[in-house]
Amino acid sequence: MKRIALLGMPNTGKSTLFNRLSGASARVGNWPGVTVDLFTAKIIVGGDMVELVDLPGIYDLHGYADDEKLVRHFLEAQQLDLLAVLVNAAQLDRQLVLPLQLKQLGFPIVLLVNMIDEAKKLGIAIDAPSLAAGMGARVVKVSAKYGDGHKDMMLALAQALTAPEANVEKAPQRLAEDDVVERQAADLMRSSVHVPARLPAQFSDQLDRVLMNQWLGLPLFFLAMYGVFSGVFTLGAPLQGWLGDAFGLVKMGVLEPLLSGAPPLVYGLLVEGIFDGVATVASFVPLIVLFFFFMAIVEDSGYLSRAAYLMDALMARMGLDGRSFVMLLMGFGCNVPALMGTRVMRSRPLRLLSMLVIPFSLCSARLQVFLFIIAALFTARQAPLVLTSLYIMSFVIAFLTALLFKGKRQFRSEEPFVIELPPYRLPTLRQVWVRGWLEARHFLVRASKIIVAGVVLVWLLTHLPAGVAPAGPDSYAGLIGRFMQPILGPLGIDEKLTIALIFGFVAKEIVIGALVVIYGLEGDALTQHIGHSMSWIQGYSFMLFTLIYTPCLSTIATLRSESKSLRFTMFALAWPLFLAWLVSFAFYQVASRLVTL
């Protein structure tokens, strides 16, 4: 099978095009460095099945960040029939060098001048035939986002696969001196591209005057974040309630009559274990989907790069940079892709320090746990404030950790900070929809495996040996909980919560499912029970611990595979555990004293 790879500078729309061509749903975002791994799909070009590869963006052929190395290795090692090189039509002045170099190295290329919709609005005129003649390659103007030029592109790809262009170099040349290529690019710009002397006033510029303002920028950023989270919260909470009620109806109307004849143990495991546990977790799905709709809009807006600009000064004092901050923000969705996103950093110490702090970012799985406990312990008016305090804690803990360790040799870096600031963009409805749906599916896949397994295990631990009171002191769960009491008791975390924490180590979604099983209650009954049996100080201490200690097994696996260092992974595991204990201990002890004063 023939193989076409999509190559180009970061943020030129490779993944957008990949999705359009293959119907896949690779992650897209208005931020350079969204794709950091290879993705492949099969598509039909000119009647034949072809393998299409989406690559991370590269700035040039010299780069040595991990994502760039991956591309270079791919170009050297893989058999390739065609490179579809994407360039941003509005930035040809700096992006033409890359395709020229690739051409010189002997790669068969088709040049896709993407984002032609934006270039048109700027009044930039591009003479594709003239560009093609100068490059010695097929050139098509396209818009990966809106579909302009699609037919021509497919035709060009098919032709390039079957009949390489006439004036292709026979033998690959060595890379010419940089300035030779640059002169060539400049000549091409003169002959084929017309840029108006004065670009029309841009919406982005006006918006930036406010959003990147020296004084207003940061307050507006935090306000926007607060807006997003309270938006998710106010829109999502009722949805979650309805879904919970619906599950309750299913249980009463279908499961109970159906299984009423089953032996108590079977009934307990199936209904009070698996169904109650999974249903409670599943009731969070709409909220999570909503959350990712918002994330998709934020990620595609271009605001992340502004956040990097606004926060870099502060991050620099902590040995990090603006990109580390953006990864912390991405971590709000899930820590795993955020950890992988650090591949764009060239310096290993900076990357490791960033990877050390990213797991403190309050991911959507932890969000579910907090929403659940907050709903049980706080009033509706207090809830948003409590949640906000946890997000703030998440930053504080990350920053504190960086401050503590930035001086260590393995974390000290001199990496330059130079990143591109893309214009503001609005995602299409489809892009937002695909992202939300993808996360929902991801969640459901996890739910069907890991959460079910976790819930079953918790149920067994709380109900065995046979004959014990469920989750009582003599059950296995009770024994484990009591064993841990000397350590967790001083944090206000009792035996039952201990079991939930232990399972939370695997994945945070299990925590809620575990609580359902441990208390043998679900829905409103459970929240009410928690509300009565736990003080808010205990609850907050539990949430602090949940926030800080290890997010989940996947995160640990990612830390290991990205750092390729067992020592670092162990450290990144031990430090948060220790810190979680310390912070919860301090909070619980101080707060309980203050309250009794």
Added chain:
Amino acid sequence: MSSSLASLLPGQDATIVAVQADEALHHRLTAMGFRAGKPVKLMRRGAFFGPLHVRVGSTDVIIRRTDAIHIKIAPAA
């Protein structure tokens, strides 16, 4: 003495004279569009000694002041 990008004032235009950085940074800056002869404009400077927002050719870039020092400029022609 030639002045650097870091010394521009917000709203000022200039022309790049040279990029004097080590190889790795030089490559990255070139890829971003910082090349001798190119026009640059300082859009704004970040608060608390934060990074610079500059426009080089058709591309907007944010760059730390410590890195911008390597880009030598002359007043716009």
